[in-house]
Amino acid sequence: MPSFGLRHRRAWxxxxxxxxxxxxxxxxxxxxxxxxxxxxxxxxxxxxxxxxLDMVVGCFKRxxxxxxxxxxxxxxxxxxxxYGEDSGLIYDLKDQGGELLSLRYDLTVPFARYLAMNKVxxxxxxxxxxxxxxxxxxxxxxxxxEFCQCDFDIAGQFDPMIPDAECLKIMCEILSGLQxxxxxxxxxxxxxxxxxLAVCGVPESKFHAICSSIDKLDKISWNDxxxxxxxxxxxxxxxxDRIGDYVQCHGGVSLIEEMFQDSRxxxxxxxxxxxxxxxxxxxYLTLFGIAEKISFDLSLARGLDYYTGVIYEAVLLQTPxxxxxSLNVGxxxxxxxxxxxxxxxxxxxxxxxxxxxxxxxxxxxAILEQRIKTSGQKIRTTETQVFVATxxxxxxxxxxxxxxxxxxxxIKAELLYKNNPKLLTQLHYCEHMGIxxxxxxxxxxxKEGVIKLRxxxxxxxxAIKRENLVAEIQxxxxxx
Amino acid sequence: MPSFGLRHRRAWxxxxxxxxxxxxxxxxxxxxxxxxxxxxxxxxxxxxxxxxLDMVVGCFKRxxxxxxxxxxxxxxxxxxxxYGEDSGLIYDLKDQGGELLSLRYDLTVPFARYLAMNKVxxxxxxxxxxxxxxxxxxxxxxxxxEFCQCDFDIAGQFDPMIPDAECLKIMCEILSGLQxxxxxxxxxxxxxxxxxLAVCGVPESKFHAICSSIDKLDKISWNDxxxxxxxxxxxxxxxxDRIGDYVQCHGGVSLIEEMFQDSRxxxxxxxxxxxxxxxxxxxYLTLFGIAEKISFDLSLARGLDYYTGVIYEAVLLQTPxxxxxSLNVGxxxxxxxxxxxxxxxxxxxxxxxxxxxxxxxxxxxAILEQRIKTSGQKIRTTETQVFVATxxxxxxxxxxxxxxxxxxxxIKAELLYKNNPKLLTQLHYCEHMGIxxxxxxxxxxxKEGVIKLRxxxxxxxxAIKRENLVAEIQxxxxxx
Numbered sequence: 001m002p003s004f005g006l007r008h009r010r011a012w013x014x015x016x017x018x019x020x021x022x023x024x025x026x027x028x029x030x031x032x033x034x035x036x037x038x039x040x041x042x043x044x045x046x047x048x049x050x051x052x053l054d055m056v057v058g059c060f061k062r063x064x065x066x067x068x069x070x071x072x073x074x075x076x077x078x079x080x081x082x083y084g085e086d087s088g089l090i091y092d093l094k095d096q097g098g099e100l101l102s103l104r105y106d107l108t109v110p111f112a113r114y115l116a117m118n119k120v121x122x123x124x125x126x127x128x129x130x131x132x133x134x135x136x137x138x139x140x141x142x143x144x145x146e147f148c149q150c151d152f153d154i155a156g157q158f159d160p161m162i163p164d165a166e167c168l169k170i171m172c173e174i175l176s177g178l179q180x181x182x183x184x185x186x187x188x189x190x191x192x193x194x195x196x197l198a199v200c201g202v203p204e205s206k207f208h209a210i211c212s213s214i215d216k217l218d219k220i221s222w223n224d225x226x227x228x229x230x231x232x233x234x235x236x237x238x239x240x241d242r243i244g245d246y247v248q249c250h251g252g253v254s255l256i257e258e259m260f261q262d263s264r265x266x267x268x269x270x271x272x273x274x275x276x277x278x279x280x281x282x283x284y285l286t287l288f289g290i291a292e293k294i295s296f297d298l299s300l301a302r303g304l305d306y307y308t309g310v311i312y313e314a315v316l317l318q319t320p321x322x323x324x325x326s327l328n329v330g331x332x333x334x335x336x337x338x339x340x341x342x343x344x345x346x347x348x349x350x351x352x353x354x355x356x357x358x359x360x361x362x363x364x365x366a367i368l369e370q371r372i373k374t375s376g377q378k379i380r381t382t383e384t385q386v387f388v389a390t391x392x393x394x395x396x397x398x399x400x401x402x403x404x405x406x407x408x409x410x411i412k413a414e415l416l417y418k419n420n421p422k423l424l425t426q427l428h429y430c431e432h433m434g435i436x437x438x439x440x441x442x443x444x445x446x447k448e449g450v451i452k453l454r455x456x457x458x459x460x461x462x463a464i465k466r467e468n469l470v471a472e473i474q475x476x477x478x479x480x
Numbered sequence: 481m482p483s484f485g486l487r488h489r490r491a492w493x494x495x496x497x498x499x500x501x502x503x504x505x506x507x508x509x510x511x512x513x514x515x516x517x518x519x520x521x522x523x524x525x526x527x528x529x530x531x532x533l534d535m536v537v538g539c540f541k542r543x544x545x546x547x548x549x550x551x552x553x554x555x556x557x558x559x560x561x562x563y564g565e566d567s568g569l570i571y572d573l574k575d576q577g578g579e580l581l582s583l584r585y586d587l588t589v590p591f592a593r594y595l596a597m598n599k600v601x602x603x604x605x606x607x608x609x610x611x612x613x614x615x616x617x618x619x620x621x622x623x624x625x626e627f628c629q630c631d632f633d634i635a636g637q638f639d640p641m642i643p644d645a646e647c648l649k650i651m652c653e654i655l656s657g658l659q660x661x662x663x664x665x666x667x668x669x670x671x672x673x674x675x676x677l678a679v680c681g682v683p684e685s686k687f688h689a690i691c692s693s694i695d696k697l698d699k700i701s702w703n704d705x706x707x708x709x710x711x712x713x714x715x716x717x718x719x720x721d722r723i724g725d726y727v728q729c730h731g732g733v734s735l736i737e738e739m740f741q742d743s744r745x746x747x748x749x750x751x752x753x754x755x756x757x758x759x760x761x762x763x764y765l766t767l768f769g770i771a772e773k774i775s776f777d778l779s780l781a782r783g784l785d786y787y788t789g790v791i792y793e794a795v796l797l798q799t800p801x802x803x804x805x806s807l808n809v810g811x812x813x814x815x816x817x818x819x820x821x822x823x824x825x826x827x828x829x830x831x832x833x834x835x836x837x838x839x840x841x842x843x844x845x846a847i848l849e850q851r852i853k854t855s856g857q858k859i860r861t862t863e864t865q866v867f868v869a870t871x872x873x874x875x876x877x878x879x880x881x882x883x884x885x886x887x888x889x890x891i892k893a894e895l896l897y898k899n900n901p902k903l904l905t906q907l908h909y910c911e912h913m914g915i916x917x918x919x920x921x922x923x924x925x926x927k928e929g930v931i932k933l934r935x936x937x938x939x940x941x942x943a944i945k946r947e948n949l950v951a952e953i954q955x956x957x958x959x960x
Contacts (some may be wrong), residue, residue, distance in 0.1 A: 018494035033597035033825070034554055035581050040594050043546035043605065050547070062887055066523035066861040067530070071626050072583075072610060073551060076513055092574040093583075096614060101515050103552075103573075113522050117513035125523065130552060134576060146551050158897035162876075166897075173887065287880040289888075345513070381546040396642075400767040407542055407653065408769075414544035417638035417646075 001131040037135070037145030043381035048368055049148075049361070052178065053128060056359050057350045059174050060126035063166060065152055068125045070110035072132075076100040082109050082341070082349050084305040085212050103132040107151040108306070108338065108356065115155055115352050116345030123155035144362060153356030155342070161277055164310050165284035165338060167357045171333045172290045172357060180332065180367060182317040186250070186297035189278055189310050190336070192259070193301060195271025199264040199310075202235065208305065209233045214247055215301040218315070218330065221246065247299035253282045255296050260412060272456045277310060308354070309337030316367075332360045380434045385477055388415040388436045389426040396420075398441050402451070406439075409470040430456045436480060437473060501960060516915050517615070519627030523861035528848055529628075529841070532658065536630045536839050539654050540606035543646060545632055548605045550590035552612075556580040562589050562821070564761060567693050569613040579697060583612040587631040588786070588818065588836065589925060595635055595832050596825030602636035624842060629828040633836030635822070641757055644790050645764035649835045651794050651813045652770045656838060660812065660847060662797040666777035669758055670816070672739070673752025673781060679744040680722040682715065688785065689713045694727055695781040698795070698810065702728065714840070727779035733762045735776045757790060789817030790835070796847075812840045858915045865957055867918045867936075868895040869906040876900075878921050882931070886919075889950040891957075910936045917953060 034040070041049060079090055079102050091103040104110055107127045115123065128150050135145060152170055154163040168185060175183045193214075194207060202210050213228045222244055229235040229243070246265075250257060256279050265271045278296060285291040294312075302311045307352040335357030342352035372379065390402045396419050406413040414435070416426055423440075430438055440452040440461070450463040453472060464472050521529060537723065559570055559582050569793070584590055587607045591780070595603065610632050615625060632650055634643040648665060655663045673694075674687060682690050693708045702724055709715040709723070726745075729735060736759050745751045758776060765771040774792075782791045794813040815837030822832035832860040868883045878900050886893040894915070896906055903920075910918055920932040930943040933952060944952050 033593055034551060034558070035579055038551035038553070040551070040590075040597075041549035043548060046547040046549055049549075060946065061863050062890065062892045064862050064892065065863045067526040068523060069521035069526060069529075071514060071518035071520070073626075078514070083950070092576065094572040094574045096572065098614075099515055110520075113513055117520075132552070134578075146553075154897075156897075159899045162880075162897040165880075169884065169887070284880055287877055288884045382544050383541045386542045397767055400642075400645075400764055402770045407649065411721070412540065412542045412544065417634075417636075417642040419639045 035145070039144060039146075040197060044379050045365075045369065047379050047381055048372065049365055052149075052361055052364055052368065053150065055177055056174055056361065057126065057128060059170055059177065060150075060152045062150070062173075063170055065124045065126040068111065068114065068127050069129065070104070070107070070114060070127070072130070073101040073103050074110060074113065078100045078113050078345070079105060079109060082291070082304075082306055082344070084208055084303060086133075086303060089135055091132045091134055098229070104129075105183065106304075107132050107149050107358070108153070109341070111151070111153055111155075111307075111356075112338070112341040112352075112354065113345050115342045115354075116350075120155070121352055124154045126150070126152045139431075147362040150359040150361050151356060153354055155352050155354045158352055161280045161284060161310075164277075164355050165281055165288060167335055167355055168281075168285060168294060168312060169288045169290060171312070171335075171357055171359075172288075172293055175314055175333065177366060178368070180316055180364060183314055183332070185294050185312050185314045185318055185333075186300045187278065187281070187294055187310065187312045188297055188300035189274030190302075190307050191270040191274035191309065192265075192278070192298070193264060193274075195268035195274065196246050196298065197243070199268050199271070200246070201239040202243070206233060206235065206311075210235065211301045212303055213394050214243070214299060215303045217247060217299045217301075250295050250297035250299070252291070252294075253279070256282065259298075270368055271298065274309070281310060302334065306338040306341045307336040308339045311336035312357070330363065332363050334358055334360070378434075382414075382433060383412050384414045384433065384435045385412045385437060386414075387426065387430045387435045388413060389423060389430075389438050390421075390442055391423040391440065392442045393420040395441060398446060402439065402441055405470065406473070409474070411470065411473055427456070437476065439469065439473075485748060515625070518703045519624060519626075523847075524859050525849060527859050527861055528852065529845055532844055532848065533628075533630065533842055535657050536654055536841065537606065537608060539650055539657065540630075540632045542653075543604070543632070543650055545604045545606040548591065548594065549609065550584070550587070550594060550607070552610070553581040553583050554590060554593065556582045558593050558825070559585060559589060562784075562786055562824075564688055564783060566613075566783060569615055571612045571614055584609075585613060585757050585837070586611050586784075587629050588633070588784075589821070591631070591633055591635075591836075592786075592818070592821040592832075592834065595822045595823050595834075596830075600635070601832055603633075604634050606630070606632045627842040630839040630841050631836060633834055635832050635834045637833055641760045641764060641790075642938075644757075644769060644835050646760075647763055647815055647835055648765060648774060648792060649768045649770060649814075651766075651792070651837055651839075652773055655794060655813065658844060658848075660796055660844065663773065663794055663812070664797055665774050665782045665792050665794045665813075667758065667761070667790065667792045668775055668777055668780035669754030670782075671750040671754035671789065672745075672778070672785050673754075673756070675745060675754065676723070676726050676778065677749035679748050680726070680750070681719045682723070684711060686715065690715065690723070691781045692783060694723070694779060695783045697779045697781075730777040730779070732771070732774075732776065733759070736762065739778075740859050754789070761790060782814065786818040787816040788819045791816035792837070810840075810843065812843050814838055814840070858914075862913060863892050864894045864913060864915045865892045865917060866894075866953055867906065867910045867915045868893055869903060869910075869918050869920045870901075870922055871903040871920065872922045873900040875921060878926060882919065882921055885950065888952070889954075891950065891953055907936070917956060919949065920951075 034430055073093060076092060083105060085446055090105050093101040107129055111127065130146055131149050131181050132146050135143060171185060193211065197207055197210055210229060210233060213233060226240045226244060229240045230237050256275055259265050260275055282291055284295055300311060300313055313331045315331050337355040339351060339353040342354065343349045386406055388399050390399055399415050403413050403415050418430065436456055438454040438456060440454060445451055449466050451466055451469050452461050453464050454461040553573060557571060563585055563772055570585050587609060591607065610626055611629050612626050615623060651665060673691065677687055677690055690709060690713060693705050695714060697705055706720045706724060709720045710717050736755055739745050740755055762771055765774055780791060780793055792815055793811045795811050817835040819831060819833040822834060823829045836943040868879050870879055879895050883893050883895050896909065916936055918934040918936060920934060925931055929946050931946055931949050932941050933944050934941045
């Protein structure tokens with residue numbers, strides 16, 4: 001075949017000059033072989049990631065969810081007017097003479113589209129998949145432009161707050177199960193938030209914009225948020241101050257009672273509905289034994305447009321000592337109720353109430369990866385159980401016959417792709433890769449109809465009749 | 481935690497025995513809620529798909545592969561000049577003021593880019609992920625614009641044909657394991673193909689174009705391919721006829737020997753190299769016990785530019801009776817050797833020889849899904865083990881406390897999200913969903929400190945002390 005080497009090297013040079021141009025992004029350690037804000041996941045990283053995903057999916061299955069998958073891209077119109085201020089972060093595909101398409105921004109909108117499209121009225125589903133957002137990549141915080149989401153949602157008309165409580169229970173089970181340390185789930189309700197804005201004197205046309213500002217309270221101070229509200233979003237200073245009084249409140253059931261008595265809030269129908277639901281929610285959370293993990297927090301807003309009721313966000317609690325040396329990971333799980341989204345896709349506007357949660361596995365992954373690095377723990381990236389070795393030359397044929405038998409018996413086995421490897425090289429490979437067993441075949445063994453079975457750790461060797469080898473290996477593996 | 485291994489294997493076996501039945505027609509509803517050529521995967525489809533993927537990944541792990549992941553999109557330049565005539569099928573992202581990006585077209589090019597970028601000289605990796613191609617969607621053939629690929633590749637300089645033989649062994653293990661019926665793997669070598677074109681009198685500048693034509697031989701007749709070569713690609717008719725003599729040859733080791741003696745081919749150095757390697761390959765395939773599944777086929781060309789040595793493609797063999805009523809699925813697995821691709825990404829052109837395979841899981845999925853539909857077999861889409869029920873009103877609190885205990889013990893449990901559901905509704909739900917066990921709590925049980933445990937199939941009920949409930953459920957589940 002002709003070589004493309006030279007032609008390609010030229011393309012490479014032009015690429016390299018492009019990459020050297022200054023960009024506004026955070027500098028990534030790796031060479032710019034691929035798009036900024038994206039990354040490959042190495043085998044070590046995949047092992048950690050798969051353990052996290054197994055745990056998360058195991059929890060979703062424990063709660064009776066079915067698995068769904070949707071395409072990576074949607075018709076562009078399906079994603080418009082769903083994400084508020086964040087819509088600018090949607091990746092569009094080039095118009096190559098077909099439909100206008102966008103990469104999905106989350107897994108919630110595709111789920112709602114699926115329900116409407118298939119006229120599904122009830123469904124408990126989970127979805128593990130990548131989503132894409134054109135954000136400035138701040139990789140130290142574990143934020144990428146391509147990242148994995150794990151979503152669990154319950155769609156359907158049910159008695160109030162039972163599915164909502166289950167979503168919070170799931171978040172607690174996952175965060176406890178992953179042993180990430182102490183955590184807290186902030187809870188609020190969009191109706192309480194809207195009611196609060198109304199009684200503070202915010203005009204309804206500014207609700208979304210002000211919500212977006214409040215949503216920044218976990219990243220910037222109240223003073224900066226207040227400044228944004230007044231200077232950029234045109235709110236009267238006294239209105240902002242009234243909001244300030246509320247958004248600094250957080251607590252448990254007693255705060256709900258307090259807000260029921262609040263002179264302004266108690267005049268707002270929406271807020272009262274939200275407070276009533278939160279009260280019921282806390283009742284169920286107590287039965288689930290997780291009430292002490294939940295904090296009613298009037299500053300929680302959640303950026304996305306589609307929420308209509310209860311909203312929540314889990315944050316990890318760190319001791320000051322930990323905080324200094326560890327990642328600032330922000331929220332690790334979040335979600336809420338979105339009763340209007342499915343109706344937006346239905347030609348007749350039929351609604352399907354939904355509530356759900358999303359696990360921020362990338363951030364969790366960043367924490368666990370760092371922990372493993374710090375501990376110096378070695379991770380096996382293969383599961384190979386047996387290595388097929390020989391001490392002699394010209395034994396490739398016997399090795400191939402033998403390994404084929406092992407594979408056919410379902411045993412995970414490897415050999416070196418070399419006609420005449422040295423025995424020491426073969427044994428070193430096993431030690432390096434953490435392979436527990438070696439089977440050794442040589443002239444003597446062949447003559448006697450046996451195979452030597454060696455434990456890599458103890459270095460003990462026993463001769464085993466060839467016909468008993470598979471059974472003996474399976475016995476050893478089941479014991480270990 | 482109880483083990484479900486055995487039961488799972490049995491369920492899978494029964495699923496497969498159903499699948500072996502001849503298949504009927506496929507009927508897919510046209511939808512316009514999302515992009516043409518893409519689709520959602522329903523929970524039923526996801527169950528089948530995950531079983532296939534588990535089986536495929538299990539085989540990759542058995543052969544000692546590590547898992548890798550790469551981003552959905554690459555820098556556009558990374559994908560150019562890799563795919564020959566198919567390059568027009570690459571999806572580009574819109575230029576939104578950053579880099580020029582394209583969705584990945586396969587998993588091979590990203591793997592080569594990864595190796596070059598990280599200066600990795602040896603790696604055995606697998607990758608399961610979606611790829612995107614702007615093809616005319618021919619949905620009846622199981623072709624979509626978004627589809628999943630399962631790739632296994634061995635990178636590194638090794639003794640000849642050992643990794644290549646392992647790739648073919650893996651294809652056999654997977655296709656046998658999935659019980660898809662009889663299959664055949666066609667094998668050829670790019671050097672034999674190039675040598676053949678050279679000795680037939682094809683000018684080197686036309687090698688790629690003529691290869692692409694030959695590649696169509698599994699879809700259109702030799703006459704049509706000949707016409708394309710002569711009329712569209714400007715080949716002399718006598719040259720085309722010489723090609724025709726070769727590409728109609730297929731067979732085993734004896735055909736390799738025959739080609740070694742061929743008056744024209746034996747004059748070509750490249751072809752002789754390829755024939756020599758194929759001979760060695762067949763020796764190893766015989767040791768692996770799979771030689772009878774492999775056919776040396778001079779018509780096999782494979783469309784992609786990057787192959788440099790042995791190439792292969794697995795097809796399912798159908799009896800004429802089956803072929804009439806079933807899907808035309810084409811090849812279900814393919815791959816080959818690409819020794820130059822990594823060097824195209826390396827600034828200094830350093831080469832890393834590679835060989836690999838890709839499993840066409842979408843087509844396999846289409847076959848198995850159709851067989852299940854035909855068999856009328858019902859697939860469970862959840863794994864719920866226990867349902868928490870009550871015969872009485874006002875028992876939501878007790879149900880929530882009880883189900884929380886089950887979840888915390890790792891038991892997969894559900895309840896109805898209703899304050900006062902009817903007992904019959906609850907039992908019907910279990911039957912409908914295939915949930916094996918029900919725990920029932922009512923006033924009487926609460927008073928006596930017991931829970932009723934009911935088998936959904938036998939309808940037998942026993943009272944169990946509340947404190948023994950979890951242990952009893954775990955015992956029952958481990959027995960079933």
